[in-house]
Amino acid sequence: MNQTRTKEQARESKPRVAVFKFSSCDGCQLALLDAEDELLEVAGGIEIAYFLEARRQTLEGPYDVSLIEGSVTTPEEKERISDIRGQSKFLVTIGACATAGGIQALRNWCDVDDFIRLVYATPSYISTLKASTPIIEHVPVDFELKGCPINKYQLLDLITSLVIGRQPRVPTYSVCLECKRKGTPCVLVTKGIPCLGPVTQAGCGAICPAFNRGCYGCFGPMESPNPYALGERFAELGMPASHIVRLFRGFTGYADPFRAASDSFQEMKR
């Protein structure tokens, strides 16, 4: 019976996927285009209904899956995310900006009005929110893919899961397990290099320790982390509180556990 279906009907039965960008660097949506071996196959298995970085054609909602890159930093983005939520069956946030506010969430510890007054001749022209916030602070989110950037294989697994209807396979344990599997000696234990691996969610493949440096937490907090205890260990190794604050306030610094830890060490600094 399938053979008698028209191309249009076949198209209609494919899941309609949309990719939307908020405040971000474009890197996480690029991860899809970086899946060079799988891209055309994926494009054949789903209908890419809206993906401005890749195509001119845009199809109206509703969408089966909306992938959201970027954080909310303007009043317009706040409205737009509600609108997109209303049109989406599954809404998936991709990357550190969408899941934790991103590097631009560093503004959340400053007074944005100070920046604006400092620099702009006409502050009233500036329409930006005081904080950069993750999507989940604004609308319900069905699934999160972490990382700065996301891992393209996790994205492909997610898309496959949605197409065939199974749970995505995304680990919630720490980067330490990935180091152990790779056989990378612990940089914290053997070299005393501060590393966020013990509190950061796996998914990158433990790249930084394999490159002789500590993890900087770009996949954000793992499930039930204890960042404060890790920070205390850094302090024992002689790291000043100001460094510890900066280490937690990175690409996922606004995510709850990292935020709380950095705020504690900020207090200690005083």
Added chain:
Amino acid sequence: MKTSNGAIDRIKVDYLARVEGEGGLDIVVKDGQVADLTLRIFEPPRFFEAFLRGRSYQEVPDITARICGICPVAYQMSACHALEKALGITVPPPVRSLRRLFYCAEWIQSHALHVYLLHAPDFLGYESAISMAEDPQWRPIVERGLRMKKIGNQLLALIGGREIHPVSACVGGFYRAPHKRELLALKGDLEWGLQAAMDTVTWTAGLTFPEFECDYEFVALSHPNEYPMNEGRVISSKGLDIAMEDFEAHFVEEHVAHSNALHSLRIHGGSYHVGPLARLNLNLERLSPQASMALRHCDIRFPSMNPFTSIIARSIEMVHAFEEALHIIETYERPEPSCVSVSPKSGEGCHITEAPRGILYHRYRLDDEGLVQEAQIIPPTSQNLRRMEDDLRAFVPTVLDLPLEQVTWRCEQLIRNYDPCISCATHFLKLRVQWR
């Protein structure tokens, strides 16, 4: 939109597609001329220069990479060089060579993305490379582009740990340098890529180009004996020849009421053009042997004043990048140590490198702990914004006889000639945002 007598009076693109970041275009036409033109940039500001203040010099390359997911290496390279000048250190030749290899990888992946996935569909009348690939005639071509892109990304990930936001570059060198055997494993792929890039030049040179030329001032780096990437002087097609340190004395950023991003201009001059076409036009004698040969066999003459031929310039640069990558790998000496030791001190430094989209300027001032006191970043796309508008003003009257849909598409194609990265252009602190 059209007037009652059928003439086009307004060209509007709400969201530009196949560019990085978010922008739109609004052109008002009166009596066959452009009366008003707005290249709207509504990508929100992310205040990079503001939150860089107080961060340690060694965090800067990782942070600035996040300005752009497509050209993170460029942000890391300009930042590392500028900070090394501020700290008064120089890197040894093997590190310098590995940095060029890293940049070759980024040029390959970024140019292959643009040539095959973002730009070529315009020339062939497809809305995307995905649609192009549905046509059996073009599927092998799209697959060739994807494989070239993949090889660039493999090289990038080998050196940097991953394709997007790589982790190995640092002030003083690299956290880890690859072994020669790891690089040699890619040799076969790079040889295939070199041939594929030669074929790409032949293919792109055979496309149909709108007859359109402008009297550009092309601006690029120039180096006495290499195609410019990480070092050189800033030169232009109109006689400019300055040290990088003098950049801010010759170029100015201007606020414009109708646009949200700052525009760069020549002081006492107008718009200028940066990117692969500018780089190629100004550095024809510095190309690798195969890239020179590809250029000689190409029907289009360079220097070229036709912005649509930038797709050929990108293709020729891919030949160069593949050939140079092979050369570097064959003569590679692993830097030992991979990184020069650095001690923090106060200082100021600026540097320009050639990002895939053109010159990228960074300047930093550090305090005696090595913390950033001031940061200034001028990305290539903000330098091209005014030029894109000038191009559109000249171009629109030449295509007004076409149906509106075609005019709109042509205007988009013209903008895509610059491979604009709007995420880069609007990282600015000094941004004006006006919402519609």
